[in-house]
Amino acid sequence: MNARADSPFDACLKEALVLSAEWVPRWLTALHGSLQQREAAAGNLHDKQAFGRARVVLESHRDLLGERFLSSLADALHGTAEADHRPSAVRSSAGRSLDSLSFDDLELMDDQQVQQTVELSRVQQVVKMAADEDLVAFNARLSRAQGHEVVRHQANPLRPEVVVGALMRALGSLHLDEAVRARWLQLGAVPLGNELQKLYRRLTDQLDRWGVQPAGYVVVQNVPGRPAAPQPPRRTDSVPAASLIGTDALLTLDHLHQLLVGNLDQSGHGVSDHGASGSGNAMVRTLAAEVVTLMLRRIHEDNRLLAPVRELVQGLKPALLQLARTDPRFFADRLNPARRLLDVITARGLAFTSEQDRGFAAYAQQLQATVQALQAPTASLPELFPRLLLSLAQNDVVTLAPERGLAMQTLVKVEQRNLLAERVAAEIASRNDFDRAPGVVRRFLSGPWAQVVAQARMSATQPGGAPPADAPALRYMDLLPDLLWSSQLALASRNRPRLIKVIPGLLRTLREGLDSIDYPRPQAEAFFQTLMGLHEAAYKTQRSDTGPDPLPSRQGERLPETWVHPGEARDSGFMDDLSIDTQPAFLDTEPMASDWQRLREADARPAGPLPVGTWVDLREGDQDLRCQLTWASPHGTMFLFNAANGRSVSLTLRGMERLRELGRLRVVADHGLVDDALDAVAREALRNSRQIAGQD
Known part of the structure; x- marks a missing residue:
């Protein structure tokens, strides 16, 4: 490998593809050996036949699988792997870690995609655990090779998620029996992790030989007295689901998915909606209660909310559990009044970092009243949530601030004027005499003066009609020839009578225009001093040559900043x-x-x-x-x-x-914090499913 011909990063990817042509066949050999061992050690005929069939199919597809795996991996490294139309959790095979699975992802899946997600998650976990030690060092070198000062894990195109994704695409192209594919993944995950560990080690050594130093890993430290950054909630217990499907059961991804899509068994007693949603089924009610409990627990552990707020939110639990009995999927419906109430409460709570903050006492008092209203005995709980939601919405100190409406109107006008000023600046810059003007004049015309013209055009009293000849917008543009001519020494010095004639009116109009936008006086005077210096130099210079001044350089000129009047x-x-x-x-x-x-x-x-x-x-x-x-x-x-x-x-x-x-x-x-909490529930269910799959 000639590292001189490529950047270290490009050379590393090429080296990875070369090495992959060696380790992929080794992995296939290791997988074949594992299938043979399990077949020989099988304790019953069914298992022996299953592993035997997986071995035979591998023998017949080995070369094709290896070829497609390498091709898929090459596509992934070069960023040409085509995205499919599956939910994002399943698209993670293209390189996204399933640790970011969201509640919304789960709602979009079908049953097969749920099983594939669990399967993929387990493979990613096993491979990552096997390769992680050498992956840390490789990430540090590769990030530096990409020009990063600190490590960026997601920028590594060889991370385990990408490699596993390439494998999954290769397997998907073979149209294999699900049982065969599952056994290949079950027995092939550890050997795949071992091969990646070796690959990372060799590539790290190669980058070291090329002189690539490791980038640094970082952590953002918390400052005393400042709220800590939110940490992923930790749980040491699993969901007790004895009431679900057995004494040792956990809340799994399949359970959660079935709850969301309403495909659970309707054989339970007491169905309250004629089986339309399964809300009367005991398993549905129990699953809904588990999700509500976990959701509230996540919110309680989220330290972005002040402790008193988190405690008050827990007071909503009895009412939400009661609602879950008749509407077990309310938390998944963003328009449901109970879900919206929880969203508003938690969003409003984010406004405060201390109990002494202005407005917190009123917010806490209203939240306390909301909790008390929901805790009072009532036969019309679903009707109570909309009323409480309306009461909260009418007391939002953030979005209902009196000054907010004025600020919005002001910023709309600011944006309109600045967008118009950009067009005016382009119009001015297209003039033939613009480029030969000094840089200070060009910057003035493209910045403050474009704002002056834009303001004058917006303030025109005859919209849609022709403005009068003395309209400010016209006068402000009519001065351009004189301003651009008088600022050029080569031209102005040859016609001093004209220079003397135009200066008074020019300065008067410039001052009038700048005053119309309340342009800061010190900045205006600085420009006038420079402009008068140009005029004085032109008046005192006797030019006998006829050639123009050299074209000024535009190097280093910045785009005009957004201009806002002091009042605005x-x-x-x-x-x-x-x-x-x-x-x-x-x-x-x-x-x-x-x-x-x-x-x-x-x-x-x-x-x-x-x-x-x-x-x-x-x-x-x-x-x-x-x-x-x-x-x-x-x-x-x-x-x-x-x-x-x-x-x-x-x-x-x-x-x-x-x-x-x-x-x-x-x-x-x-x-929303409720979204975060539900996403955490989905990931908890995925971890439980992965744990169960690993025990099979």
Whole structure:
């Protein structure tokens, strides 16, 4: 392998494919040997025949399986594996870890996909456990080869999930009997992990010989007095499901799936809806109760909520369990009043980081009243939830803040003006005389003056008709020839009479335009000083040559920043992009040494604009402001955050991204806590299913 011809990363992937042509046949040989051993050791005829059939089918498909496995792996490494149309949990065979299985994924599956998910999850777990020690070192080298300073597990195209996914696609192309495939995976998982361990070790050594140093693993440390980042809830007990299917049963993925899709046995007594949903079936009721109990337990363990809030939420349990008897799938319906009530309560609770925060006492009092209302004896529980939900919605201190409406209206106008200013700037830059003007003039015209013209056009009194000749929008554009000409030394110095004539009117119109947008006086005076210096130089220079000045360079010129009037900034709590880089970041939460599991979780977080509803901690000075993204402008350029104390903060898209890069804007929750809790229930069920499958 010639590492000089490629980057270390590309060379490593090529080396991996070469080595795969060696280890894949070895793995097939190991799988064949394991099948032979199990066939010989089988204690009954049925098992002997089953393992014998799996061995015979492998012998007939060995070369084809090896060829397709290598081809699928090569596609995965080059990013050309085609995505199918199955639910995302099943698409994880393309490289996603099933530890991220969600409740929504499960609802979209059919019975076969559920079984495949359990099967795939078990194989991923076994392979990963066998290869993990050498995978850690390999990740560190490969991340550095990709140009990362810290390890990014998900950026590794050779991680176990990808390799197992390639194997699953290869197996899927052979149309095998399910029993045969299951035995291959059961006996082939450990040998596959062993081969990957060897592969990672050899590739790590190769990267070391090429001089690639390991990247660092990181952990974000918590600052004293600041709420800790949410940790995955830990459980040492399993779900006691003696009432389900036996004394040793667990809540499995299949149980949960059957509950969601309503395919459970309807033979139970007391069916209350004529069997339409199975709500009267004892198993359905018990499963629903288990899910509700686990869901509330996850919420209780979520330290993003203050302890008093978590305790009050537990007071909802009796009412939710009672509801589950007649509506066992209410928690899966986002429009169900009980589910919405739980969503609103937990989302509202995220607004507070301390019991002393403004508004917390009122929120806690209302939550206490809600709990008491649901605990009171009532025969119409389903009718009570909508009334309580309406009461909560009418008292939202974040979304109903009086200043929020004004801030939204202001930001809509800001976005419209800035989008129009971009078009004006492009119109100005297309002029033939624009490129020869000094850089300071070009930047002024593309930035502040484009805003002046845009504001004048938006304020025109005759929309749809021709504006009068002295309309500001026309006058502000009519000065361009004189401004661009007078700022060029080679041209203006040859016609001093014209220069003397145009300067007074030019300066007067420029001042008028800048005043119309409340442009800061110090910045305006700085521009006028520079412009008058250009005019003075042109007046004092005698030019006998006729050639123009060299074309000024545009290198280093930045795009204009979003402009917000001072009054608009006050109305919307605008944080200027330029001020962001001048303030300190989360210096005490910079990435530090070596929690690779935390980094893997961070790798899985999506990038890009935050969805409306996201809760964040925004650092200002040495204080955090807990606020919610409550609104995004129609074109996605402006974003409004609101806090429980009535404060509004608005940011441009660039400003928001820059704050995230600096660690000054940290996501607390980008979706509902109830969603998180239900996802945890689904993963718990998957782990239980994986445990049972491993015992078979």
